Structures are given as structure tokens and as C-alpha cells.
Amino acid sequence: MKGIKIKRVIVTALAVCVCYMLQCTLFPSLALASVKPNILIILTASYGFMRGPKDGMLVGFFSGLLTDIQFGNILGFYALIYLVAGYVNGLFEQMYYDEDIKLPLALVGATEFIYGLVIYLLMFMLRSEFDFLHYLRHIIIPELIYTIVVTLGLYPLILFINHRLDAEEKRSAGKFV
């Protein structure tokens, strides 16, 4: 049981690291109209509604922290945003079914949209950049669409990894009982 838990932690940590690195290195070169998708949001949101608020918060916190460490002005800013995103998505765990892809897409989309709004509010509006419509049209909406498209590819992968871990957990649980 413990081995499985450690394995899950390692796999999750690896997923966060890989996603972060892809986000920083690969996706900037895949940017369309200088907008890139946010796969950290995808990861955080999917862990939230697949595994519940606690796991969502942890994954969100560490993905945000990585961003903070390397690029943030204040340590903990992105960590907090992603943490809240993971938690809120975790609240939808009850409504979530594996086969349904509409809910994950909607949740990831909503998370991404709110994330964009929050970043705009905290980092731009407070510096008196009031041209919200421009940012909405040129950053928030394109990023939202791109992220949803990437979700279609990335989400099944996360789901698959989660399934594998779940299956192993069940197997080892059955062994001991």
C-alpha cells in the first residue's frame, strides 16, 4: 500500500515537472499569435476533479511554485492562484465521471478563463491598464481556446496514468485484505 502511494507521489511530481518544462521550453515555440496554451492549468484542474481537492491543491501549489521560483516577482503568487484553482476543481469530484469529456473540458475552460481574469485584475488592472476588452480579445480568449484544444489531447493521457495507478492501488489493496 505504501509503495503504491510513493509511486503515485513520484508519478505526480514527475508529471508536474514535465508539464512545467514543456510549458517553458516547447510551447513557446508552438505559440500561435504569440499565445501559448497553459498546460499547468490543465494538469491542476484534472488532478482536482479526478482526485479531489487535496490532491488538486498540492499539484496546483507546486506547479505555481515552480513558476514563482523561476519567473515570479513574489514567491507564492502563482502558487496561491493555482492552489485555489486545484481546490475549486476538486469540489467537482462528485460530479465527475471518467467517460464524460464534456465536464473536464468545461472545467478546464472555466478555470483557464478565471485564471486569465485574475491575472489581468491583479497584474494589469492594478497598474492602471484598463483596456480590458483588448486583453480579453488578444490574450484571454485565444489562450482559452488553445488550452481547450490541447486538453483534448492531454487530458486522456492524464486520465490513463490515473487509471493505471488506480488499478494498481486496487490490486494491491485486494491482496492485503
Add this chain to the structure above:
Amino acid sequence: MVCILLMLLSVFYEKTAGPFKVLANLTVIPMQQGFNKVGSLLIDVSENFGTLEEARKLNKSLQAQIDELIMQNNNLQEEKYELERLRELYKLDQNYAEYEKVGARVISKDPGNWFSSFTIDKGSLNGIRVDMNVIAGSGLVGIVTEVGPTWATVRSIIDDSSNMGGMVLSTSDTCIVRGDLSLINDGKMRFEQMENNDNKVEVGEQIVTSHISDKYLQGILIGYVSEVQVDSNNLTRSGYLTPVVNFKKLQEVLVITKTKAELTGTDVTQEDAGAAEPAGAEAGGDAGGGTDAEGGQPAENGAGEGAPSGNEPANGQPAENGAGESAPSENGAGQGAPGDAAAGPEGTDSGGEGPSGAPPADVPEGE
């Protein structure tokens, strides 16, 4: 008996063989020929098989060779492009030859879409410090905002939170150049607060970093004016400029290993101030460490200016501003303070060794 008879006959009369020959011609020889043909066909086929196999083998080896050559070719081509890029950098190096530089590669970029900073693969171990200017292509890229042992974060000039003092090269009119997220897609930046005087500023003129900027070294090309108009207040002009660097394809950059503070000697005065208060070489050493951006204090602000700003109230605001753009007053402070006779020569002569100048014994501790 018949045989002997035939032998004798054929010995004495050559013509006796004729009918037999005709017979043989009609029967055996065609068959022989047929067999021969079949045989040669078989030989051909087997030979064909042999050659086919050989050809296949040859083909395989040639294919392998082609693959290898393609790979080599790709590598060479890549190296060629790299060579071109590096040559361009080198040319740039010649242009700004008076500054010492360290080359670095861009290893990662900001994960979000809101800001444009990136990380390079050189850090404090390579002598990179906060506030160093970063150039590439043929102009300014940004400024180092954070340094680790083997990495440094650079905020590019097109970043929305980036401000710097610019100057029209031909007329020396100063202005403020701002990065603007909404203009990134058009590949432009905004400049404003340029005095509306008789000097004509035309489209295509070069805008360089100004002499009054406290973070950016003077005379680095920022971009070309693409649009200019007089503001409604009739006192200032503003407009757009096109940066010379292509920020989307940034791969290698050069970091100028000298900060403006070192060049102008502002940090020397701060060191003096630090030494004056608690009196003693140790305090000076601390200040030296502080300017090295290794000490705890500057790290919080990410700016070399950060720590000393407490000492000089005049500095407080610009330092907090990030790029510190109330340049004139800032400069006044910088120039005014070195009025101490000791600071003057040190600042100009050995700007690079500024921190090490006063307390040489303590510098290793700082690093």
C-alpha cells in the same frame, strides 16, 4: 561387328558419316541446344538471385550511408545556422566592443502569456549579476532581474512591466520607452514624454538607451521610430518604435558584465556611505557583498539598487519602480554623491572592480 564396320567405313569414306550427321542434326542437337538454353537460363536465374542479393546488400549499405550523410548534413546545416547567428552576435560584439560580454543561451521562457521574461544558462558563477544589460541581434533585449548560480532570469524590454530611458540618437532628445503587452503582436513598443522642441524626429530614426538611465548602459540600440506625434498637451511627443531584436526567435544573447551602477560609480558611493556609518572595514565588506547581489538584502528586490535605497531617500522611489525611470533626479543623486573625492576616480577607472576596490580582503567572502 557393326561398329567395326562403321569405323572402317568412316575411316575410308568420309561421306558415310553424312547420314548420321543429318540424323544427329535433326534429333540430338536441337535437344542439346534446348537443354543448354534451359541450363543457361537456370544459371542466369541463379546468377540473378546472386546479383539481386548483392544489390540488396549494397542498397542497404548505401541507404545506411545516405542516412548517415543526411544526419551529418543536418548537423552541418544546423551548425551553419548557428555559425551565422554567432557571427552576427560577434559582429554585434564588435559594435559594442567597449563593454565586456558573456554569451548565453536562452533555456526557457515565461510559462504564461502575460509577461515576457526568459531564463539564460549563465549565472553568478559566470559573473552575471542583477541589473546587467542583455543584448542580442543588434540591440537591447532586456535586463537581468534575478540570478542563481547557473541561471539568470532576464526581463525583456517588451515586457509590459518594463520601462527604460531612451534617447533619439541624432538629436539626443530623451524619452521613456515602455514595453506594452498589447503591442507585442505588432512587434512594437511605445515611447512617450519626448520633449516637443524644434528637433525633428522622423520615422526610422534610431532610439538608443539614454545617458540618464540608471540601469541601462548608454547607447545601446533599442529600435527605430515607426510613428511619432505631438501629444495633446503640445509639450511632449510620443509614438511607437520597432525594436531591432526579434524576440520570438531569441536563442543566444550577450550579457554585458558591467552594470550602469558600476560604471557611474554609484555603488562606490553607497559603499562609502555604508563604511561611514558603522565605521570599519567589515561594514564596507558587507556593502561590497551587497552590491555583488549575493547578500541577502538585494535579493529581495532583485535589484542592486534595492539595498542602498534605504540609505538614500532620493533613491527609494525609482528603485521600487522596477526600472527606476525618474532618471534625471536619480542621476542627480548619482552624480552628486560621488562628490566625495575618493569616489570619483574609482568609479571611472575601475568600475568593474568597484566593490573590490575598497575592502579587497572581504571580497571572497561576498562571493
